[in-house]
Amino acid sequence: MKTKFRTQLNTIVLLLSLLPVSGLISGCQPKDQVVQYHQSFKPGEIWVDSDSIHINAHGGGILFHDNTYYWFGEHKTEGRGGNTALVGVRCYSSTDLYNWKNEGVALSASDEPGSDIEKGSVIERPKVIYNEKTGKFVMWFHLELKGQGYSAARTGLAVSDQATGPYTFVKSLRPNQKEWPVDYPESMKSQEYKTDLKWWTPAWREAISDGLFLKRDSEEGQMSRDMTLFVDDDGKAYHIHSSEDNLTMHISELTDDYQSFTGKYVRLFPGGHNEAPALFKYDGSYYLLASGCTGWDPNDARIFKADNIWGPWESLGNPCVGEDADLTFHSQSTYILPIQGKENAYIYMGDRWTPKNPIDGRYIWLPLTFENEKPTIRWHDEWNLSIFEGR
Numbered sequence: 001m002k003t004k005f006r007t008q009l010n011t012i013v014l015l016l017s018l019l020p021v022s023g024l025i026s027g028c029q030p031k032d033q034v035v036q037y038h039q040s041f042k043p044g045e046i047w048v049d050s051d052s053i054h055i056n057a058h059g060g061g062i063l064f065h066d067n068t069y070y071w072f073g074e075h076k077t078e079g080r081g082g083n084t085a086l087v088g089v090r091c092y093s094s095t096d097l098y099n100w101k102n103e104g105v106a107l108s109a110s111d112e113p114g115s116d117i118e119k120g121s122v123i124e125r126p127k128v129i130y131n132e133k134t135g136k137f138v139m140w141f142h143l144e145l146k147g148q149g150y151s152a153a154r155t156g157l158a159v160s161d162q163a164t165g166p167y168t169f170v171k172s173l174r175p176n177q178k179e180w181p182v183d184y185p186e187s188m189k190s191q192e193y194k195t196d197l198k199w200w201t202p203a204w205r206e207a208i209s210d211g212l213f214l215k216r217d218s219e220e221g222q223m224s225r226d227m228t229l230f231v232d233d234d235g236k237a238y239h240i241h242s243s244e245d246n247l248t249m250h251i252s253e254l255t256d257d258y259q260s261f262t263g264k265y266v267r268l269f270p271g272g273h274n275e276a277p278a279l280f281k282y283d284g285s286y287y288l289l290a291s292g293c294t295g296w297d298p299n300d301a302r303i304f305k306a307d308n309i310w311g312p313w314e315s316l317g318n319p320c321v322g323e324d325a326d327l328t329f330h331s332q333s334t335y336i337l338p339i340q341g342k343e344n345a346y347i348y349m350g351d352r353w354t355p356k357n358p359i360d361g362r363y364i365w366l367p368l369t370f371e372n373e374k375p376t377i378r379w380h381d382e383w384n385l386s387i388f389e390g391r
């Protein structure tokens with residue numbers, strides 16, 4: 001009841017804040033200043049912000065801080081080159097999850113030639129977490145250096161004293177240089193492999209599983225492409241990323257300030273070819289949602305479960321149910337948002353990519369709930385948070 005009242009109050013406050021003052025005084029608004037007001041999610045449709053502009057926060061993630069949700073994502077631009085970082089990472093804020101205020105560019109792509117985050121680099125899937133000990137907001141993101149395609153496979157760090165930024169770029173790196181995964185058998189560390197094995201052959205698969213690429217990248221650091229962050233109940237944070245040429249996902253522990261890697265990490269399903277990770281916790285267990293690797297094209301989602309973040313992890317299959325479940329409803333995962341103050345209430349956040357015109361990419365937000373102990377995502381043309389009521 002209290003929550004319901006607070007939600008209604010928040011809605012009224014937000015509604016008032018969205019009305020231009022001149023409109024209130026004169027009793028009417030000029031037509032071109034009409035602000036859209038949302039009371040539901042409409043997956044796949046244009047979703048406008050408080051400036052009536054399609055939200056530009058792709059591959060995003062959400063930080064909940066001081067009763068406000070902050071949505072960070074890739075600012076895409078028009079046309080073929082629109083996936084490169086010409087602007088940076090954009091931030092929006094909301095108290096009701098339907099209506100988002102444009103908070104501007106949180107991390108700007110740099111004008112400085114040679115900077116790791118130079119305009120024209122690739123900055124993807126930014127995620128922000130708050131560090132209680134340092135009071136800093138910590139952003140990590142997938143970084144590809146300008147002009148190098150997707151070969152750099154680095155992770156980038158930026159920090160700020162405010163949730164909305166501006167964030168200052170700190171460094172980029174390949175994690176876990178010269179470190180072995182925690183569960184990597186001693187006997188395999190010195191094992192050698194042929195390096196010219198043909199991809200996808202049984203011998204190659206076996207070598208990948210045993211650590212062919214892990215060893216190849218040990219000197220330079222492990223590859224880090226699609227990524228997410230997760231903060232556990234004990235305050236420990238983890239960086240989860242597609243590694244080993246996207247063949248194997250790694251879960252890596254971050255230091256107490258969240259700004260470095262401790263060197264402790266584990267490999268998940270070597271050779272499983274998973275990307276687009278999103279990790280959340282329910283009833284003491286960890287769930288990792290991912291996609292397969294088909295570039296910008298959608299494929300079937302898959303979800304994994306573990307009682308300990310270091311494993312063992314088991315596969316629960318595809319959480320999507322119904323028509324187009326095999327294509328994740330034409331989307332790819334980016335984040336799972338736990339709804340504050342509710343049990344068994346999550347939002348699946350996905351991207352419907354439009355690589356020919358990246359700025360037109362759409363957001364697929366759908367309810368995720370546990371049905372018979374299995375995380376389940378179903379399509380809805382339109383829905384709102386009342387769907388979680390009574391759970």
Ligand code: DGJ
Pocket residue numbers: 059124125226275276294295296332
């Ligand atoms: C799929 C990834 O999930 C995206 O974030 C992006 O890296 C594209 N691949 C690039 O093809």
